[in-house]
Amino acid sequence: MSDLKLPVFYAPNGKRWKRARLFAVSVSTFVFILIAVFFFSLYATPFLPAFSIRAKPISSSNASAPNTAAPEPAEIPAQFEASPAETGARPLTIGFYVNYDDTSYASLKRNIDKIDWLAPEWVRLRDGDDPLVLDFDQKALDLIAREKPQMPVLPLVQNYKDEVWNPQILARQVATKESRQRLIDALAKMVETNKFSGLTIDLEEVPSKSQANLYEFMKELSATFHARGWLIAQAVPFDNPDWNYKAYAEFSDYLMLMAYDEHWATGGPGAIASQGWFDSILAKRMKELNPAKTIVCLGNYGYDWSNREKEASEVSFQESVLAARDSDAKISFDTATQNPYFSYEEDDGSHHTVWFLDAVTAFNEIRTAQKFKPFGYALWRLGSEDPSLWSVFGGDATAQPKIEDLKTIRYGYDIDFEGIGEILQVIAEPQDGSRTFKFADGGAIHAETYTATPSSYVIQRTGDHPGMVALTFDDGPDPDWTPRILDELKKENVPATFFVVGSYGQENPEIIKRIVADGHDIGNHSFTHPNLGELPQPVTDFEINATQRLIQSLTGRSTTLFRAPYFGDAEPQTSDEVEPIVEAKKLGYITVGLHVDPDDWQTPGTDEIVNRTIDGITNQTTDEDVRGQIVLLHDGGGDRSQTLAALPRIIETLKAKGYKFVTVSQLAGLPQEKTMPFVAENERVITRADGVAFSMFWFFDKTMKWLFWLGIVLGTGRLLFIALLAVWSHFRKTKTLVDEGFQPFVSVIVPAYNEERVIVKTLKSLLKSDYPNLEIIVVDDGSTDETSRTVRENFGDAEKVRLYTLANGGKANALNYGLKRARGEVIIGLDADTVFTPATIGELARQFADAAVGAVAGNAKVGNRLNMITKWQALEYITSQNLDRRAFDGLNAITVVPGAVGAWRRAALEQAGGFESNTLAEDQDLTLRVRQLGYRIAYAERAVAYTEAPDTFNGLAKQRFRWSFGTLQCMWKHRRALFNRKFGALGFLAMPNVWVFQILFPLVAPLMDLMFLWTMVDYLIQRLEHPKEFIAPHVAEVVYYYAFFLAVDLLAAAVGFTFERREKWRLLAWLPVQRFGYRQIMYSVMVKSVKNAFKGAVVGWNKVERKATVSEIV
Secondary structure, three states, rough: OOOOOOOOOOOOOHHHHHHHHHHHHHHHHHHHHHHHHHOOOOOOOOOOOOOOOOOOOOOOOEEOOOOOOOOOOOOOOHHHHHHOOOOOOEEEEEEEEEOHHHHHHHHHHHHHHOOOOOEEEEEEOOOOOOOOEOOOOOHHHHHHHOOOOOOEEEOOOEEOOOEEEEEHHHHOOOOOHHHHHHHHHHHHHHHHHOOEEEEEEEEOOOHHHHHHHHHHHHHHHHHHHOOOOOOEEEEEOOOOOOHHHHHHHHHOOOOEEEEOOOOOOOOOOOOOHHHHHHHHHHHHHHHHOOOOHEEEEEEEEEEEOOOOOOOOEEEEEHHHHHHHOOOOOOOOEEOOEEEEEEEEEEEOOOOEEEEOHHHHHHHHHHHHHHHOOEEOOOOOOEOOOOOHHHHOOOHHHOOOHHHHHHHOOOOOOOEEEEOOEEEEEEOOEEOOEEEEEEOOOOOOEEEEEEEOOOOOOOEEEOOOOOOEEEEEEEEOOOOOOOHHHHHHHHHHHHOOOEEEHHHHHOOOHHHHHHHOOOOOEEEOOOOOOOOOOHHHHHHHHHHHHHHHHHHHHHEEOOEEEOOOOOOOOOOOOHHHHHHHHHHHHHOOOEOOOOOEOHHHHHHOOOOHHHHHHHHHHHOOOOOOOHHEEEEEEEEEEEOOHHHHHHHHHHHHHHOOOOOOOOOHHOOOOOOHHHOOOOOHHHHHHHHHHHHHHHHHHHHHHHHHHHHHHHHHHHHHHHHHHHHHHHHHHHHHHHHHOOOOOOOOOOEEEEEEOOOOOHHHHHHHHHHHHOOOOOEEEEEEEOOOOHHHHHHHHOOOOOEEEEEEEEOOOOOOHHHHHHHHHHHEEEEEEOOEEEEEEEOHHHHHHHHHHHOOOOEEEEEEEEEEEEOHHHHHHHHHHHHHHHHHHHHHOOOOOOOEEEEOEEEHHHHHHHHHHOOOOOOHHHHHHHHHHHOOOOEEEEEEEEEEEEEOOOOHHHHHHHHHHHHHHHHHHHHHEEEEEEOOOOHHHHHHHHHHHHHHHHHHHHHHHHHHHHHHHHHHHHHHHHHOOOOOOOOOHHHHHHHHHHHHHHHHHHHHHHHHHHHOOOOOHHHHHHHHHHHHHHHHHHHHHHHHHHHHHHHHHOOOOOOOEEEEEEEOOO
């Protein structure tokens, strides 16, 4: 029983550690430098040659403005001048919203914090049993839910059809009580379903003979809605003798006076709402209406009358000032009407007169209306307004206007275009305008001068070449579809342009290379396909630069072609939509739009894709602004079989019609060397580094995913295998008869080092044993406390107890010392912090009636379940350690007879050479040696012992490091038994189980947790970047299998509990957090173990402090 062997992994010269450390430092330095260069390259904009696609600007001419007259302003009734309204501190702000103009959404998004109610044009009347046409704008609803969920929404109900007011539909819908009730029921259902706050009734051009029916409708609607707590607002014309304002106000919560259209589209030119007209009509209305139930609707738009058109076109404020700027017309402020206007002439000789309303007119109107203290003000409409309006309107600005801010005319929401085509480049960014104004004695503004007109984004369009067609493919590369599309293009000898998503290109680098090698254009479609218009500028830059660097690293070429994800056409409508184009221009790109979109991503069918594409190209409109030559198709993002099938038919049909297929570069009239220049010489080192970094990140990502799925599969398989094997072993063992009369002499050896606090309790439990033939040998291994004295004082007269004291030499040495002095046929090793039950020794000893048994493992339990940490360990002992021993008992593959409760056949122990001290897990080492001698290792589930577990994280980490390092030593020491047929299940099941699940998995398990957490974080990021388009099948898959693994783990743990009939099942509630917490602890201790193995230094026992917290009676 020599104990002079050197510790496993011991290397006194330290060369192994030096080599390992040098390797680790070298790799870490390389990776750090590589990542630093990589991220520097992402945030350092890649060099792209500058060029412009700008065409020459077009100028306009000037013309004179008319004079107009207006009625004298009426005197404000004295009874209203000082009367307070019943509505609180400030009037409410209501915004009218329309779907047909994207600027309405842009205005809502920019000003939502100043708007109290929204009245959107979402409901129209129609004939038939279903009287409503619903047209909700989901993006507006999403914005409200995200930014201001408490804001009341009262949709407009209108009799508008085919872009005109339809009095006939209105007349029919309110004609009878039955038709009115059908309409009311439909409206109530719609409000309830969508959780709106009420409705805004906006029924216009009401026939005189239908006024009575409309009145009855409002009366009946009021009864239904008010009973359910819903609001009714009714929009009424400002001055129409057919309307009984006072009567309608009786049944509406609020009457909305539409104080505009003094002159309208089908009439002659004139002020939209002259100040005198506004003042006089408002005073007239307020004589019969309660201001606290009245909302004044302010216009902020204009009309452009042409002498060659019967009807004026409605224009926004921005369109008005843009027309003035482009035609060099001077905007005048008519002193009589206090409305601005201008005139100009077109190149075709047509004469135009434009009257409009702006922030100054709104200020004057609010100033007049405030004397009546109305409930609120409504703006017709969001998106058409002078943006400076919000300095005097909305939120607190209505009551406390920031008049000085009116001097700056903010740029609006529209975009200005020059040229024709679908290839875009921003050539001018927004500029604020300015105005001066003068106040009259009463405080109104009576003079306004536009000193500089504001301008929005100006986008140059080019690429208009009738007869040419550029096929473009988005959202690839896809490993299934892109190569097949490339094959088809090659067969047809047709060039195309591929806008690639960087993350997909990272996964499919060879396809990126092939696109370029086949002569196609390649463009930038961002790295993760987010909605760039919703992202901060640094994130947008990262998305674009990352894809550019990937393309450069794979092809040696850059690209100047860019298309933003979700970029629907060649004409962005709002500043939000144009922001990605602006940022791309700053980075050196031109943006590629499109006019032909067959929506192939929606898989409408091959025939439909072909027909839509052919129609979009061949059925050219006379409007050259929307002529289509660029086709949007998709080679990634889903099943593209329909696109692939449609492609040859599209090519064949268009070729037959004489169309020529070109790349976007050719359509722009630029050589590919300019749109896809070779990487500059001074950037090639960075490009190569980027290539390595992309490959490294790809490999890491794939490895993480592979480890996650491997962990789920192996972990689940192991749990099921262990649980089923444990059940099989249990029932197999119950059929095995145990010789109850077999009572060999037993020597219990208790090695003790500084155990004065626990030794008495341990020895008392041994002396209470119901097994008669035993002796107890206490070996004090050089304790520095009073362990020996405590034993002598308490058990000096106990004839079964013998005490030996020796110099400190370690636990193995103490056990071997006791073994030499033991007289028993069976040797039980017992940790000094452990308490046996009276039946434990007998249960262990009787197993040796089988001559094949060389060692017996008992059932160790945690005896100090005081806090979360000890309860975690109690759960682990039941569901992991003991369950494993039950399972492997039937295969004779138990790898550890625990020092807390284990017994050995003396002959086997001596044959194995006794306990050795060259590992920290002397019990596991001896178990493996005895098993390799051919003995069976048994499990006695009723041989219960209660041990003191560490009750702090630090103590637990110390103990688990000792166990983990000892296990690593044992597995390495006995590596020749691995996959050795001679040792059966031990070499083919038990030892691989230890290597995989106790050594390797602890090193990677936290990475699996990190992947799960990263999946959740990525899920949130994707939701933020793709709020409307987001789908998460991968996330659902990961969550499902992770949950499945936890469920199997819980099931296996429950199996463990079924064998432990006295255990409390509520411990299972700790299982998920215990498993997660343990993984982090085991990762740290296993890393420390591997590190110490490489170091080769001697690792001490690192004893955990004893606290004597195990109960004497358990």
